[in-house]
Amino acid sequence: MFGKVLIANRGEIACRVVRTARRLGIATVAVHSEADANARHVRLADEAVCIGPAPARASYLVGDRILAAARQTGAQAIHPGYGFLSENADFADACERAGLVFIGPPASAIRAMGSKSAAKALMAAAGVPLTPGYHGDKQDAGFLAAQADRIGYPVLIKASAGGGGKGMRRVDAPADFEAALLSCRREALNAFGDDQVLIEQYVLRPRHIEVQVFGDRQGGCVHLFERDCSVQRRHQKVLEEAPAPGMTPERRAAMGRAAVDAARAVGYVGAGTVEFIAQPDGRFYFMEMNTRLQVEHPVTELVTGLDLVEWQLRVAAGEPLPLRQEQLSLTGHAIEARLYAEDPDKGFLPSTGRLTHLALPADSAHVRVDSGVECGDEITPHYDPMIAKLVVWDHDRARALARLRRALAEVQVVGVANNVGFLSRLVATPSFADADLDTALIEREHGRLFPPPQDPPEDVWRLAAQAERQREDRCTLAAADAAGDGPDSPWRLLDGWRPNGRAPRPVTLRHGEVVRTLAVDEALPHGRRRAATAVAGADGRWHVFLDGRVWVLAPVHAGDGDGAEDDVARGLRAPMPGKVIALLVAEGAAVEAGTPLLVMEAMKMEHTLQAPAKGVVSAFRFVAGEQVDEGVELLDFEVRP
Incomplete structure (x- = not known):
């Protein structure tokens, strides 16, 4: 076995390799970009x-720098x-020339x-459907269009060297x-x-089913059964499960x-995944092989x-596969x-920013969380924006699904x-509950997945109001401390006392277009406070987690106006x-709402x-090929009835 392994990656997979290597007594080296200097895998x-x-392209994709780090x-x-x-x-060749084992x-x-x-030609020769x-290899646009006509619509255009949708x-x-x-072609050339x-x-109505394979240097090769990865959006996997329902x-x-x-057929060694498209009638076709470990x-x-x-x-390290095919089995x-x-x-659309609040379920016999970030870490625009993989297990699918629903209700991200x-x-x-799976499930369930906006329940308004009042009280006390007011100063009293009775202590909050003013003299009942597992503040707003949902409310202060955002300006940034x-x-083009204007x-x-x-x-502010920063206005637009 190796004494030291360098991990040429980042995020949750790098963290996972560190944990396994440590259990086997193997030391680990993390490589990182300047942006990842304090990343979890580095720590x-x-x-x-x-x-x-x-x-x-200037760090994790520069093989020479990774090899130099291994030598160092x-x-x-x-x-x-x-x-x-x-x-x-x-x-992989460079690793071998450097005397390093490519895992x-x-x-x-x-x-x-x-x-x-090329892979499909090889698979045809091997008898794989x-x-x-x-x-x-012929890539003339007219020829390809003719091939699409011959095949019959709908067709799928796929980058030959591609992956990940x-x-x-x-x-x-x-x-x-x-x-x-x-x-x-643009996207494939860039990626x-x-x-x-x-x-x-x-x-x-295809299902996306993939099979985990493993080969060793002695010629052994086994499969470790299948995974169903049919639930996708934009050809990128969202949910995965094993075994396939x-x-x-x-x-x-x-x-x-x-x-x-x-x-x-390719003399495979190590972990790989063979992906198939399956028809409802049971027929299946080879799609591609991922020559690596998979996210799922x-x-x-x-x-x-x-x-x-x-x-x-x-x-x-040269060892044979730990188990033979007949020794492998499925449980749960x-x-x-x-x-x-x-x-x-x-x-x-990917989102960037700092994780000011992050709560994930605890690992157990039924729940596993693989994450490359912790509270306080930053999601940057440079890498995949994954926060974590939430994985559950139970004795059957119905119980596993119930576990997943409960685990998701515990997740809090701000x-x-x-x-x-x-x-x-x-x-x-x-x-999904009935395992009626295919790659169009998300589109088919669009109405349930993107319901119309709802107003927060009363408890959410009251919890956010209490949090805002407590914030204001802290500010008042901090100002009194700064002014040198002693503990007996009336300016430190926060109870709204007046000679003829207590003054109301209102808080005004906004959720979308709804604005409400609430008095917060009475506390919320203890049971409902407990159901709200967190009220977290970020960017001047309150995030209330209640009954497995999150609601975001913003305080409205005197002089703020109505607080409504300029939707038109926001849509052009x-x-x-x-x-x-x-x-x-x-x-100068006149357009209707929803007309595509620009591609980034x-x-x-x-x-x-x-x-x-x-x-x-009216005018574009940038030309094709220019880099732009987040939030800049991309064009001038005049609204007309």
Whole structure:
């Protein structure tokens, strides 16, 4: 076994590798960018080395700096985690040339599966079933459009070198093909440095089922059963579970054999995932192979009782697989929810900021939390905005689902927009509860997932009012202390006393367009105070967590006006740091509300800004290719009736 391992990654996977390595008596080295100098994985590791500025392309994606850190610290092996260089064949080769063990598959396997089109040709030769489509190298736009016509709409355009939903678009009609192709190519080139695409038949009501595989250097290869990852938005996974609901033993065996055949076809070593699209009638097709550990691996660990990171370390050290196929079994059911700093009401736009309040469920035999951040840490625009993975286990799916609902009700996040409320609604939908799963579940349940705004209940108003009054009292006492008033000074009395009775102590609060003034002389009943597990203040607002929901109320002070935000101006500002990549209308154009105006790229994803109202685009303030900061006005817009 290794004496020291360098972790060429960040976030929750880096923290996870540290914990497993420590249990095995292996020292760890964390690499980090300047932005991550105080990150959780850095604090947990035995040693840490800074490898460059905040942007990943100047730090985590610079293989030479990572290799230099390994030489500097005397590490014998490099664990790439997932993302960044984990599927970079050149980096795997460089590790070998440097005398370091790359804890992953051989570079030849990464290359074989790195191109979706080449991988599909290899799978066809191995007898693995493929989705009908065009997987060749010819990339002329007219030719690709003709292939889409031949396949039949709807089709899916996919970046050949892609993953994670980037560079992928569903197209329902020929008239939409050209624009979708251009968008896919832009996104693929930015994310992967390669704009080649393939065209496939879009399977209606598909399920996304993937199989965990593991190979060793002795030629052994097993599968560790399947995961259902059908619940997605923008082709990115939101919920994952194991085993897949409704999976028959026959289909499980067939998919397992196909996954092992795929792994053997490329001489696979280490942890990998073979992903399939499954039809409602039971047919399944190879989609791609991820030549690394997956974000959702904890659900497999909970139903098999295994530590896949430990398996990675042992196999990389030359040991054979710890178990044979017939020794592997499933117990119970596990579900994982990904907690992200993103705003579901704004198209899941990533959110940045400091976590001023963070409460997550405690780890137990039934609940596991993998997180790379703690309260006080910052979510920056440079990396994936994941806050944590919340994973639950129980003896069957119904009980696991109940565990997940309770665990989500315990999550409290203040400082960034987040998807906790969305996840709570998602796991309560009839489709998910009844395991009526396919990749369009979120769109199908849109009405339940995005309900109309509701006014806070009375208890929320009163709890926020009490919190605001206590804040004002603290300010009053602090001012008295600063003025030198002694303990007997009347200016320190906060009870509203007057000669003819006590004066009311009102607090005015706003929630959306609703403004209320409340007296806070009487305390809220103890039982309801207890149900509100937290009232947290941030950015001049109160976040009230009550009965598994969060409500945000802002105090209104004299002279504040009505407090209403300028919705039009807000809609024309950059929602986060990024680059303007396309202007979609001409200056002077008259547009309707909702008309796409401009495309930005941020966090390797495209975001389209739309007209907030009917009006005229007077002028753009930036041209395509320019970088912009969060909050800057992108264009001048005149509202017209």
